[in-house]
Amino acid sequence: MVPFKMRGLHYRHLCSITYGPPAPPSRNPPHLSLLADQCTSLHQLKQIHAQMIVRARIHDNFAASRLLSFSALSQSGSLSYAVRLFDSINEPNSFMWNTLIRAQAGSSNPRQALLFYVKMRRLCVAPGKHTFPFVLKACSNVMCIYVSRQVHCHSIKFGLDLDLHVVNGLIRAYSVSRVLRDAREVFDEVPERNLSIWTTMICGFAQNDRYGDAIQLFECMLEDGIAPNGATLASVLSACAQSGSLKLGEQIHAYMEENGIELGVILGTALVNMYAKNGSIVKAKKCFSSMRERNNATWNAMICGLAAHGHGKEAINFFKELEQEKVKPNDITLVGVLSACCHAGLFDYGEGIFHSMKELYSIDPKIEHYGCMVDILGRNGKLLEAEQLIRGMIWKADVVIWGSLLHACQSHGNIDIAERAVKEILLLNPNSHGVYVVLSNMYAEAERWDDVVKLRKRMKEGSLKKTPGWSLVNAAT
Incomplete structure:
Protein backbone atom coordinates (compact mmCIF):
# COMPACT_ATOMS: atom_id res chain seq x y z
CA MET A 1 0.00 0.00 0.00
CA VAL A 2 1.18 3.50 -0.71
CA PRO A 3 0.07 5.53 2.32
CA PHE A 4 -0.80 9.20 2.27
CA LYS A 5 0.09 6.21 3.55
CA MET A 6 7.99 7.88 40.59
CA ARG A 7 9.33 9.22 51.15
CA GLY A 8 11.85 10.57 51.99
CA LEU A 9 14.98 10.90 49.96
CA HIS A 10 17.58 8.72 51.68
CA TYR A 11 20.53 7.01 50.06
CA ARG A 12 19.64 3.69 51.69
CA HIS A 13 16.43 3.70 49.69
CA LEU A 14 18.15 3.81 46.32
CA CYS A 15 17.46 1.04 43.87
CA SER A 16 18.88 0.19 40.50
CA ILE A 17 17.49 1.76 37.34
CA THR A 18 15.77 -0.76 35.14
CA TYR A 19 14.87 1.43 32.20
CA GLY A 20 15.88 4.58 30.38
CA PRO A 21 19.04 5.64 28.56
CA PRO A 22 22.43 4.02 29.26
CA ALA A 23 24.20 5.12 32.45
CA PRO A 24 27.13 7.55 32.08
CA PRO A 25 30.70 6.46 32.76
CA SER A 26 31.40 5.18 36.28
CA ARG A 27 33.84 8.01 36.97
CA ASN A 28 30.86 10.31 37.45
CA PRO A 29 28.25 8.33 39.49
CA PRO A 30 24.76 9.78 39.08
CA HIS A 31 23.67 9.91 42.73
CA LEU A 32 21.21 12.77 42.12
CA SER A 33 19.89 10.98 39.06
CA LEU A 34 19.19 7.88 41.10
CA LEU A 35 17.43 10.00 43.70
CA ALA A 36 15.24 11.42 40.96
CA ASP A 37 13.95 7.91 40.32
CA GLN A 38 12.88 7.65 43.99
CA CYS A 39 10.78 10.82 44.02
CA THR A 40 7.20 10.64 45.22
CA SER A 41 6.25 14.27 44.67
CA LEU A 42 7.00 17.17 42.37
CA HIS A 43 8.33 19.13 45.37
CA GLN A 44 11.05 16.50 45.89
CA LEU A 45 11.88 16.56 42.19
CA LYS A 46 12.32 20.33 42.27
CA GLN A 47 14.75 19.98 45.19
CA ILE A 48 16.86 17.53 43.20
CA HIS A 49 16.59 19.78 40.14
CA ALA A 50 17.98 22.68 42.19
CA GLN A 51 20.86 20.51 43.45
CA MET A 52 21.67 19.48 39.89
CA ILE A 53 21.87 23.12 38.87
CA VAL A 54 24.08 23.98 41.86
CA ARG A 55 26.40 21.02 41.16
CA ALA A 56 26.44 21.73 37.42
CA ARG A 57 24.91 18.34 36.66
CA ILE A 58 21.89 19.71 34.83
CA HIS A 59 23.76 19.78 31.52
CA ASP A 60 24.34 16.03 31.82
CA ASN A 61 21.69 14.56 29.54
CA PHE A 62 21.38 11.41 31.64
CA ALA A 63 20.68 13.43 34.80
CA ALA A 64 18.23 15.71 32.97
CA SER A 65 16.46 12.71 31.43
CA ARG A 66 15.67 11.30 34.90
CA LEU A 67 14.04 14.61 35.91
CA LEU A 68 12.15 14.74 32.63
CA SER A 69 10.94 11.14 32.92
CA PHE A 70 9.42 11.68 36.38
CA SER A 71 7.84 15.04 35.67
CA ALA A 72 6.36 13.89 32.34
CA LEU A 73 5.23 10.33 33.12
CA SER A 74 4.61 10.08 36.87
CA GLN A 75 1.14 10.67 38.27
CA SER A 76 2.84 12.98 40.81
CA GLY A 77 4.63 14.89 38.08
CA SER A 78 3.70 17.89 35.98
CA LEU A 79 3.63 17.87 32.20
CA SER A 80 3.97 21.65 32.01
CA TYR A 81 7.06 21.43 34.27
CA ALA A 82 8.44 18.73 31.98
CA VAL A 83 7.98 20.99 28.95
CA ARG A 84 9.81 23.87 30.67
CA LEU A 85 12.60 21.49 31.68
CA PHE A 86 12.84 20.15 28.13
CA ASP A 87 13.05 23.66 26.69
CA SER A 88 15.99 24.43 28.99
CA ILE A 89 18.05 21.53 27.64
CA ASN A 90 20.52 22.56 24.94
CA GLU A 91 20.64 19.32 22.99
CA PRO A 92 17.90 16.90 24.07
CA ASN A 93 18.53 13.33 22.96
CA SER A 94 16.03 10.99 21.33
CA PHE A 95 15.05 9.48 24.71
CA MET A 96 13.95 12.95 25.88
CA TRP A 97 11.98 13.62 22.72
CA ASN A 98 10.27 10.23 22.98
CA THR A 99 9.48 10.77 26.68
CA LEU A 100 7.75 14.06 26.02
CA ILE A 101 5.90 12.81 22.93
CA ARG A 102 4.75 9.78 24.94
CA ALA A 103 3.45 11.97 27.78
CA GLN A 104 1.67 14.38 25.44
CA ALA A 105 0.10 11.54 23.44
CA GLY A 106 -1.64 10.23 26.56
CA SER A 107 -2.63 13.67 27.83
CA SER A 108 -5.88 15.58 27.42
CA ASN A 109 -4.32 17.41 24.46
CA PRO A 110 -2.64 14.77 22.25
CA ARG A 111 -2.21 17.30 19.44
CA GLN A 112 0.77 18.64 21.39
CA ALA A 113 2.53 15.32 20.83
CA LEU A 114 2.16 15.79 17.08
CA LEU A 115 3.48 19.34 17.31
CA PHE A 116 6.51 18.07 19.26
CA TYR A 117 7.10 15.49 16.57
CA VAL A 118 6.98 18.20 13.89
CA LYS A 119 9.45 20.27 15.92
CA MET A 120 11.67 17.21 16.27
CA ARG A 121 11.78 16.70 12.51
CA ARG A 122 12.40 20.37 11.77
CA LEU A 123 15.49 20.16 14.00
CA CYS A 124 16.58 17.14 11.96
CA VAL A 125 16.34 14.74 14.89
CA ALA A 126 15.74 11.29 13.43
CA PRO A 127 12.82 9.36 14.90
CA GLY A 128 13.47 5.83 16.07
CA LYS A 129 11.42 2.68 16.51
CA HIS A 130 10.26 3.98 19.93
CA THR A 131 9.11 7.32 18.49
CA PHE A 132 6.49 6.16 16.01
CA PRO A 133 4.34 4.09 18.42
CA PHE A 134 3.96 7.18 20.65
CA VAL A 135 3.22 9.46 17.68
CA LEU A 136 0.70 6.96 16.36
CA LYS A 137 -0.96 6.81 19.77
CA ALA A 138 -1.45 10.57 19.46
CA CYS A 139 -2.90 10.05 15.97
CA SER A 140 -5.36 7.51 17.39
CA ASN A 141 -6.45 9.91 20.16
CA VAL A 142 -6.82 12.79 17.72
CA MET A 143 -8.55 10.52 15.16
CA CYS A 144 -7.13 12.37 12.16
CA ILE A 145 -6.67 10.11 9.15
CA TYR A 146 -4.57 12.64 7.23
CA VAL A 147 -1.97 12.91 9.99
CA SER A 148 -1.94 9.13 10.39
CA ARG A 149 -1.14 8.73 6.71
CA GLN A 150 1.68 11.27 6.90
CA VAL A 151 3.19 9.48 9.89
CA HIS A 152 2.85 6.22 7.98
CA CYS A 153 4.89 7.74 5.15
CA HIS A 154 7.56 8.82 7.64
CA SER A 155 7.77 5.30 9.06
CA ILE A 156 8.37 3.97 5.54
CA LYS A 157 11.01 6.63 4.90
CA PHE A 158 12.96 5.54 8.01
CA GLY A 159 12.49 1.85 7.27
CA LEU A 160 10.34 1.19 10.32
CA ASP A 161 6.99 0.49 8.70
CA LEU A 162 7.30 -3.26 9.36
CA ASP A 163 8.37 -2.93 12.99
CA LEU A 164 5.69 -4.79 14.92
CA HIS A 165 5.09 -1.96 17.42
CA VAL A 166 4.77 0.52 14.56
CA VAL A 167 2.44 -1.80 12.63
CA ASN A 168 0.27 -2.19 15.72
CA GLY A 169 0.09 1.59 16.08
CA LEU A 170 -0.78 2.07 12.41
CA ILE A 171 -3.61 -0.47 12.52
CA ARG A 172 -5.00 1.17 15.65
CA ALA A 173 -4.74 4.68 14.16
CA TYR A 174 -6.53 3.68 10.95
CA SER A 175 -9.17 1.68 12.84
CA VAL A 176 -10.21 4.50 15.18
CA SER A 177 -10.48 6.74 12.13
CA ARG A 178 -12.82 4.13 10.59
CA VAL A 179 -10.50 3.58 7.62
CA LEU A 180 -10.49 -0.20 7.90
CA ARG A 181 -9.34 -0.71 4.34
CA ASP A 182 -5.97 0.89 5.12
CA ALA A 183 -5.79 -0.91 8.47
CA ARG A 184 -6.34 -4.27 6.79
CA GLU A 185 -3.75 -3.50 4.10
CA VAL A 186 -1.15 -2.74 6.78
CA PHE A 187 -2.13 -5.97 8.52
CA ASP A 188 -1.85 -8.03 5.34
CA GLU A 189 1.58 -6.61 4.44
CA VAL A 190 3.22 -7.80 7.67
CA PRO A 191 5.07 -11.06 7.01
CA GLU A 192 4.92 -12.20 10.65
CA ARG A 193 2.19 -11.10 13.03
CA ASN A 194 2.21 -11.34 16.81
CA LEU A 195 -0.80 -11.65 19.09
CA SER A 196 -1.02 -7.87 19.63
CA ILE A 197 -1.39 -7.20 15.90
CA TRP A 198 -4.07 -9.87 15.48
CA THR A 199 -5.94 -8.49 18.51
CA THR A 200 -5.75 -4.87 17.33
CA MET A 201 -7.13 -5.76 13.91
CA ILE A 202 -9.93 -7.88 15.39
CA CYS A 203 -10.77 -5.06 17.83
CA GLY A 204 -10.79 -2.61 14.92
CA PHE A 205 -13.40 -4.66 13.09
CA ALA A 206 -15.52 -5.21 16.21
CA GLN A 207 -15.46 -1.55 17.24
CA ASN A 208 -16.49 -0.46 13.75
CA ASP A 209 -19.50 -2.80 13.57
CA ARG A 210 -17.75 -5.19 11.18
CA TYR A 211 -18.66 -8.17 13.34
CA GLY A 212 -18.52 -10.78 10.61
CA ASP A 213 -14.99 -9.69 9.64
CA ALA A 214 -13.92 -9.77 13.31
CA ILE A 215 -15.17 -13.34 13.69
CA GLN A 216 -13.64 -14.46 10.41
CA LEU A 217 -10.24 -12.97 11.32
CA PHE A 218 -10.41 -14.63 14.74
CA GLU A 219 -10.90 -17.97 13.05
CA CYS A 220 -7.89 -17.27 10.80
CA MET A 221 -5.82 -16.45 13.88
CA LEU A 222 -6.68 -19.80 15.43
CA GLU A 223 -5.79 -21.56 12.19
CA ASP A 224 -2.35 -19.91 12.34
CA GLY A 225 -1.84 -21.41 15.79
CA ILE A 226 -2.03 -18.10 17.67
CA ALA A 227 -3.61 -18.52 21.11
CA PRO A 228 -5.95 -15.62 21.96
CA ASN A 229 -5.60 -13.51 25.09
CA GLY A 230 -8.26 -11.81 27.16
CA ALA A 231 -8.45 -8.72 24.92
CA THR A 232 -8.91 -10.86 21.82
CA LEU A 233 -11.63 -12.96 23.40
CA ALA A 234 -13.45 -9.90 24.73
CA SER A 235 -13.51 -8.34 21.25
CA VAL A 236 -14.78 -11.52 19.59
CA LEU A 237 -17.43 -11.98 22.29
CA SER A 238 -18.56 -8.42 21.60
CA ALA A 239 -18.83 -9.28 17.90
CA CYS A 240 -20.81 -12.41 18.77
CA ALA A 241 -23.17 -10.31 20.89
CA GLN A 242 -23.86 -7.83 18.12
CA SER A 243 -24.09 -10.34 15.28
CA GLY A 244 -26.21 -12.96 17.04
CA SER A 245 -23.45 -15.59 16.89
CA LEU A 246 -24.50 -17.48 20.00
CA LYS A 247 -22.91 -20.77 18.92
CA LEU A 248 -19.44 -19.24 18.48
CA GLY A 249 -19.85 -17.39 21.78
CA GLU A 250 -20.60 -20.68 23.50
CA GLN A 251 -17.54 -22.25 21.90
CA ILE A 252 -15.35 -19.39 23.16
CA HIS A 253 -16.80 -19.85 26.65
CA ALA A 254 -15.98 -23.56 26.47
CA TYR A 255 -12.43 -22.72 25.29
CA MET A 256 -12.00 -20.41 28.29
CA GLU A 257 -13.13 -23.11 30.71
CA GLU A 258 -10.94 -25.78 29.10
CA ASN A 259 -7.86 -23.56 29.29
CA GLY A 260 -8.53 -22.28 32.80
CA ILE A 261 -8.90 -18.67 31.71
CA GLU A 262 -10.06 -16.65 34.70
CA LEU A 263 -13.39 -14.92 34.40
CA GLY A 264 -12.29 -11.41 35.36
CA VAL A 265 -14.39 -8.28 35.07
CA ILE A 266 -13.73 -7.61 31.39
CA LEU A 267 -14.16 -11.16 30.10
CA GLY A 268 -17.00 -11.89 32.50
CA THR A 269 -18.86 -8.79 31.35
CA ALA A 270 -18.26 -9.71 27.71
CA LEU A 271 -19.76 -13.17 28.32
CA VAL A 272 -22.77 -11.80 30.19
CA ASN A 273 -23.34 -9.28 27.42
CA MET A 274 -23.02 -11.93 24.69
CA TYR A 275 -25.50 -14.31 26.32
CA ALA A 276 -27.93 -11.53 27.28
CA LYS A 277 -27.98 -9.94 23.82
CA ASN A 278 -28.56 -13.33 22.24
CA GLY A 279 -31.50 -14.01 24.56
CA SER A 280 -29.75 -16.81 26.49
CA ILE A 281 -30.83 -15.28 29.80
CA VAL A 282 -30.25 -18.38 31.95
CA LYS A 283 -26.59 -18.62 30.91
CA ALA A 284 -26.17 -14.86 31.25
CA LYS A 285 -27.42 -15.00 34.84
CA LYS A 286 -25.18 -17.99 35.56
CA CYS A 287 -22.09 -16.12 34.33
CA PHE A 288 -23.16 -13.02 36.23
CA SER A 289 -23.54 -14.98 39.47
CA SER A 290 -20.15 -16.69 39.06
CA MET A 291 -18.24 -13.40 38.80
CA ARG A 292 -16.31 -12.42 41.93
CA GLU A 293 -16.17 -8.79 40.86
CA ARG A 294 -18.54 -6.75 38.74
CA ASN A 295 -18.55 -3.20 37.43
CA ASN A 296 -21.20 -0.91 35.97
CA ALA A 297 -20.89 -2.49 32.55
CA THR A 298 -21.62 -5.94 34.00
CA TRP A 299 -24.83 -4.76 35.67
CA ASN A 300 -25.79 -2.83 32.54
CA ALA A 301 -25.37 -5.87 30.32
CA MET A 302 -27.68 -7.88 32.58
CA ILE A 303 -30.30 -5.15 33.04
CA CYS A 304 -30.42 -4.11 29.39
CA GLY A 305 -30.43 -7.72 28.20
CA LEU A 306 -33.36 -8.60 30.41
CA ALA A 307 -35.24 -5.48 29.34
CA ALA A 308 -34.68 -6.15 25.64
CA HIS A 309 -36.02 -9.71 25.88
CA GLY A 310 -39.21 -9.01 27.75
CA HIS A 311 -38.02 -9.64 31.31
CA GLY A 312 -38.82 -6.14 32.52
CA LYS A 313 -39.70 -6.96 36.12
CA GLU A 314 -36.58 -9.09 36.51
CA ALA A 315 -34.48 -6.22 35.12
CA ILE A 316 -35.98 -3.92 37.76
CA ASN A 317 -35.10 -6.47 40.45
CA PHE A 318 -31.49 -6.46 39.26
CA PHE A 319 -31.51 -2.65 39.40
CA LYS A 320 -32.78 -2.74 42.98
CA GLU A 321 -30.04 -5.26 43.82
CA LEU A 322 -27.49 -2.90 42.24
CA GLU A 323 -28.66 -0.09 44.52
CA GLN A 324 -28.49 -2.37 47.57
CA GLU A 325 -24.86 -3.17 46.75
CA LYS A 326 -24.10 0.58 46.59
CA VAL A 327 -23.11 0.45 42.92
CA LYS A 328 -23.67 3.84 41.31
CA PRO A 329 -25.73 3.54 38.11
CA ASN A 330 -24.78 5.51 35.01
CA ASP A 331 -26.82 6.82 32.11
CA ILE A 332 -26.77 3.45 30.29
CA THR A 333 -28.14 1.72 33.41
CA LEU A 334 -31.08 4.10 33.52
CA VAL A 335 -31.83 3.65 29.82
CA GLY A 336 -32.14 -0.07 30.52
CA VAL A 337 -34.33 0.54 33.57
CA LEU A 338 -36.65 2.91 31.71
CA SER A 339 -36.90 0.46 28.81
CA ALA A 340 -37.75 -2.33 31.28
CA CYS A 341 -40.45 -0.17 32.88
CA CYS A 342 -41.93 0.50 29.47
CA HIS A 343 -42.13 -3.15 28.43
CA ALA A 344 -43.27 -4.38 31.86
CA GLY A 345 -46.00 -1.76 32.17
CA LEU A 346 -44.37 -0.21 35.26
CA PHE A 347 -45.24 3.28 34.10
CA ASP A 348 -45.36 5.02 37.49
CA TYR A 349 -42.03 3.51 38.57
CA GLY A 350 -40.48 4.58 35.27
CA GLU A 351 -41.75 8.14 35.62
CA GLY A 352 -40.31 8.25 39.14
CA ILE A 353 -36.90 7.13 37.91
CA PHE A 354 -36.88 9.66 35.07
CA HIS A 355 -37.86 12.63 37.23
CA SER A 356 -35.31 11.73 39.94
CA MET A 357 -32.32 11.13 37.67
CA LYS A 358 -30.64 14.44 38.45
CA GLU A 359 -31.49 14.50 42.17
CA LEU A 360 -30.78 10.87 43.09
CA TYR A 361 -28.15 9.82 40.57
CA SER A 362 -26.59 13.16 39.42
CA ILE A 363 -27.32 12.21 35.81
CA ASP A 364 -28.76 14.69 33.32
CA PRO A 365 -31.35 13.01 31.10
CA LYS A 366 -30.12 12.48 27.55
CA ILE A 367 -32.16 12.07 24.39
CA GLU A 368 -32.22 8.27 24.91
CA HIS A 369 -33.87 8.75 28.32
CA TYR A 370 -36.40 11.16 26.82
CA GLY A 371 -37.15 8.62 24.10
CA CYS A 372 -37.89 5.95 26.71
CA MET A 373 -40.00 8.40 28.70
CA VAL A 374 -42.05 9.35 25.64
CA ASP A 375 -42.67 5.65 25.06
CA ILE A 376 -43.73 5.19 28.72
CA LEU A 377 -46.12 8.14 28.61
CA GLY A 378 -47.47 7.07 25.24
CA ARG A 379 -48.19 3.52 26.34
CA ASN A 380 -49.84 4.92 29.48
CA GLY A 381 -52.14 7.11 27.37
CA LYS A 382 -50.56 10.41 28.49
CA LEU A 383 -50.15 11.63 24.93
CA LEU A 384 -50.37 15.38 25.54
CA GLU A 385 -47.82 15.08 28.34
CA ALA A 386 -45.57 13.13 26.01
CA GLU A 387 -45.83 15.81 23.33
CA GLN A 388 -45.07 18.55 25.86
Missing part, protein backbone atom coordinates in the same frame (compact mmCIF):
# COMPACT_ATOMS: atom_id res chain seq x y z
CA LEU A 389 -42.04 16.57 27.05
CA ILE A 390 -40.72 16.37 23.49
CA ARG A 391 -41.21 20.06 22.84
CA GLY A 392 -39.54 20.92 26.16
CA MET A 393 -36.34 18.98 25.43
CA ILE A 394 -33.08 20.87 25.10
CA TRP A 395 -32.27 18.64 22.12
CA LYS A 396 -34.03 18.64 18.77
CA ALA A 397 -36.29 15.60 18.70
CA ASP A 398 -35.55 13.09 15.96
CA VAL A 399 -37.83 10.97 13.78
CA VAL A 400 -37.63 8.06 16.23
CA ILE A 401 -39.08 10.04 19.14
CA TRP A 402 -41.86 11.61 17.08
CA GLY A 403 -42.52 8.19 15.54
CA SER A 404 -42.91 6.70 19.02
CA LEU A 405 -45.49 9.36 19.83
CA LEU A 406 -47.29 8.76 16.51
CA HIS A 407 -47.66 5.03 17.15
CA ALA A 408 -48.91 5.76 20.68
CA CYS A 409 -51.50 8.05 19.11
CA GLN A 410 -52.51 5.26 16.76
CA SER A 411 -52.95 2.86 19.69
CA HIS A 412 -55.11 5.35 21.60
CA GLY A 413 -56.90 6.90 18.61
CA ASN A 414 -55.71 10.49 19.20
CA ILE A 415 -55.84 12.02 15.75
CA ASP A 416 -55.11 15.64 16.76
CA ILE A 417 -51.71 14.86 18.30
CA ALA A 418 -51.01 12.34 15.53
CA GLU A 419 -51.43 15.05 12.90
CA ARG A 420 -48.93 17.28 14.73
CA ALA A 421 -46.49 14.37 15.06
CA VAL A 422 -46.77 13.62 11.33
CA LYS A 423 -46.06 17.25 10.51
CA GLU A 424 -42.90 17.20 12.65
CA ILE A 425 -41.72 13.93 11.13
CA LEU A 426 -42.13 15.25 7.59
CA LEU A 427 -40.20 18.39 8.46
CA LEU A 428 -37.32 16.18 9.61
CA ASN A 429 -37.60 13.68 6.77
CA PRO A 430 -39.91 14.49 3.84
CA ASN A 431 -39.44 10.93 2.56
CA SER A 432 -41.12 9.35 5.60
CA HIS A 433 -44.05 8.22 3.47
CA GLY A 434 -45.14 5.59 5.99
CA VAL A 435 -46.58 8.25 8.29
CA TYR A 436 -49.26 9.01 5.68
CA VAL A 437 -50.37 5.38 5.81
CA VAL A 438 -50.56 5.46 9.63
CA LEU A 439 -52.59 8.68 9.58
CA SER A 440 -54.83 7.40 6.77
CA ASN A 441 -55.60 4.25 8.76
CA MET A 442 -56.44 6.37 11.81
CA TYR A 443 -58.86 8.47 9.73
CA ALA A 444 -60.47 5.28 8.46
CA GLU A 445 -60.88 3.82 11.96
CA ALA A 446 -62.56 7.08 13.02
CA GLU A 447 -64.72 6.92 9.86
CA ARG A 448 -63.39 10.27 8.69
CA TRP A 449 -63.66 9.22 5.06
CA ASP A 450 -63.28 12.69 3.59
CA ASP A 451 -59.89 12.98 5.29
CA VAL A 452 -58.95 9.55 3.99
CA VAL A 453 -59.76 10.59 0.44
CA LYS A 454 -57.87 13.90 0.77
CA LEU A 455 -54.80 12.23 2.21
CA ARG A 456 -54.69 9.48 -0.37
CA LYS A 457 -55.16 12.01 -3.15
CA ARG A 458 -52.23 13.97 -1.71
CA MET A 459 -50.15 10.79 -1.65
CA LYS A 460 -51.05 10.03 -5.26
CA GLU A 461 -50.27 13.55 -6.46
CA GLY A 462 -46.93 13.43 -4.72
CA SER A 463 -46.21 9.97 -6.13
CA LEU A 464 -45.90 8.75 -2.57
CA LYS A 465 -46.09 5.10 -1.74
CA LYS A 466 -45.42 2.89 1.21
CA THR A 467 -42.01 1.25 1.29
CA PRO A 468 -42.62 -2.48 0.75
CA GLY A 469 -41.72 -4.76 3.63
CA TRP A 470 -39.45 -7.77 3.29
CA SER A 471 -38.25 -10.67 5.37
CA LEU A 472 -35.32 -13.06 5.31
CA VAL A 473 -35.33 -16.77 6.08
CA ASN A 474 -32.07 -18.61 6.69
CA ALA A 475 -32.39 -21.86 4.76
CA ALA A 476 -29.71 -23.47 6.94
CA THR A 477 -31.85 -23.26 10.08
